[in-house]
Amino acid sequence: MSEEPGDWAPAQFEEHGRELLAVLREHFESIRQVPVTVPSDTGDLSASLLSELPEQGVDFERVLTDTRELVLPYLVHWNHPSFHGYFSNSASFPGVLAETMTAALNVNAMLWKSGPAASALERVVLGWISEMVGYPEDSDSVLVNGASLATLYALAAARDAALGPSVRVEGLAGRDLPVLRLYTSDQAHSSVDKAAITLGFGTANLVKIPSDDQYRMRPDALEAAISADLANGFKPVAVVASVGTTSVGAADPVTAIADVCERNGVWLHVDAAFGGFWRLAPSLADQVEDLSLADSLVVNPHKTLYIPMEASALYCRHRGALADTFRLVAEYLKSAQDEHTVDYMNLTPQLGRSFRALKLWWVIRTFGRAGLAERLEHSVQLANWLREAVAEEPLWRVPVDSIYPLVCLRFEPSGDREVNDWLNAEIVEEVNASGEAFISHTVIDDGYVIRVSIGNIHTTRADVERLWRALREIAARRFAMPRAA
Ligand SMILES: Cc1ncc(COP(=O)(O)O)c(C=O)c1O
Known part of the structure; x- marks a missing residue:
């Protein structure tokens, strides 16, 4: 050649x-x-999508035409x-253009050192979001791909905070530990069940609290469930409240639930994936639950803030709790730190991370x-x-x-x-x-x-x-x- x-x-x-x-x-x-x-009969889509491995490349015009003719009609x-x-x-247009720029630059936002402005912008947009949704700005926060993983990470931090640092070393199996319990309403998103499975609580230890006639978690039933579990020697770890349920858009009474959590020393995670940003709308400003009471919180800019898919913001008021669970710095990732740096790889299990902050920065600044x-x-x-x-x-x-x-x-x-x-x-x-x-x-x-x-x-x-x-x-x-x- x-x-x-x-x-x-x-x-x-x-x-x-x-x-x-x-x-x-x-x-x-x-x-x-x-x-x-899509048409109800999509036939064998994989076959029509030219699934054979191409030996030789084709022109971009051909790729674009095939995308228009073979892919778009079936989306x-x-x-x-x-x-x-x-x-x-x-996906608003400024967000779409930001995705192109992000892909073109292909920055890995794992460490401050691996792209300082990417990490700095992440901190900036997370600060803006905390202001918009009413969560304390002096919290730990990180962008993740979606609310399901945000809830998983928050509950991992809650579990480890309840068990102490030895859990990182000794794990959960074969030890004389109390049965750990989680609580959520019978309306909660299935991501809470998935987190209970993944983190080793088990679905049998995810207590589904009944909701009222407006599909909101009943704080009295939560209190009773926690009291009964304490009497039986179980260890209540966390409650997940929903602000904007998937089924009907109900909001659990966060203030009353936070009160129950505080009295019982239980972590409160609030899933405001859908409901978090609506307090920006003037007519709802006073109607959205107080999110500042949560120990950890997830809101989804990719649901309601005109940001293309895979942009979710996780907050935790307990500084260091997420890092206590997820921080592990291999030799090849060691880098100099000062008071300005933040290494986002420490706050979740994800190492390689796309430069998600840019699309948030562009959309929020544009509008x-x-x-x-x-x-x-x-x-x-x-x-x-x-x-x-x-x-x-x-x-x-x-x-x-x-x-x-x-x-x-x-x-x-x-x-x-x-x-x-x-x-x-x-x-x-x-x-x-x-x-x-x-x-x-x-x-x-x-x-x-x-x-x-x-x-x-x-x-x-x-x-x-x-x-x-x-x-x-x-x-x-x-x-x-x-x-x-
Ligand atoms: C209330 C609620 N929580 C969590 C999720 C999961 O969000 P994601 O798709 O970002 O993982 C959804 C999805 O619709 C939801 O409605």
């Missing part, structure tokens, strides 16, 4: 970058014509104004606190409009309220609960099959319920009105049809 292989020339990189941006521009300019969901478009499933999120607040308030108002429209419609009901822009609704034309369950499930299926919108469901005391989550940065009042029209039309048609045997 006469030339050394190498990468594209920088000029070619720019040229292809422009081609990609042109494709994305067209995608977003015509986004309302793009189906949100669920989360960054679409009519995506209302699970929790609607957004500003006021711009973020305005956009969050817009979603709140769209959800309020939908809730009111549903409440005024005969045969429709909002069976459970939430302060957040997550609207649960149910079509109830029949006196038979099972028929209503079936109808609501059919409505969800038909909306999703139409490609016009994507919605999801939950099951609560009232039965099968349609969930409409509003939070994408592109969603307008007209989008929500169109969805509400589609829901009513499908409901009326389905109700008129005989039910399949």
Whole structure:
């Protein structure tokens, strides 16, 4: 070979970058014509995606065309104004561009020394987030990929704080330890169960505290469960409270729960993955639970703050607790320290870490606190409009309220609960099959319920009105049809 292989020339990189941006521009300019969901019959996607290992490379134009033709039509478009499933999120354009820059620089933010400005920016954005969500700024904090791992790491720190440093050396097995207990509500996210499994508590020692008729953890039941466990010789380690539950957007009463935790010497972790940022919206400023009471906290900028996926912020008020669990410095990672340095590899088990802070820095600086607040308030108002429209419609009901822009609704034309369950499930299926919108469901005391989550940065009042029209039309048609045997 006469030339050394190498990468594209920088000029070619720019040229292809422009081609990609042109494709994305067209995608977003015509986004309302793009189906949100995939056709129900996707066939053998892996085969159609040219799965054979290519021996020779092809032009970028070909890669881009294949991506448009073979991949895009089979994606669920989360960054679409009519995506209302699970929790609607957004990759705002400044965040998307920041991801490109992050990938291009490919900095590893494991040590201060391995990219000082990456670690410094992480500290800056974590400070901004603590200010936005109302958590003490003099806490330890770190960016992680998602709330599930943040909760896992927080509960590892809580476990080790309860057992003392010997657990790092001696482990958990074959020792005369009390049974360790965790507590959360029967509405908590499954990541708490996964943490209990991974950390060796076991699901049998994750006590599910009953919630009230608004799906909020009952502090009196928590107190009773902890008292009973203490009387039986168990060791209560941590409580996980939720601010913005996945099912219906309920918030546990954090102040009362923190009081129970404090009296019993139990660590309080608050999962505010969904609910944390809504206090920025002026109409919710006084309604979101006080997150400052948590021993550890997770909030998810990738859910509600217009940041592309994999950006979650973990906070812990006990300085050094995360490092007590995770700090381990191999010879090849030793570096000089002073009062300005922070080595983020010490706060979680992850060593190689992408430069996540840049996308947060770009998005928060681009919109500003006021711009973020305005956009969050817009979603709140769209959800309020939908809730009111549903409440005024005969045969429709909002069976459970939430302060957040997550609207649960149910079509109830029949006196038979099972028929209503079936109808609501059919409505969800038909909306999703139409490609016009994507919605999801939950099951609560009232039965099968349609969930409409509003939070994408592109969603307008007209989008929500169109969805509400589609829901009513499908409901009326389905109700008129005989039910399949
Ligand atoms: C309340 C709550 N906690 C935790 C999670 C898990 O978040 P992640 O996907 O960032 O791990 C979710 C996901 O939707 C959630 O709704």
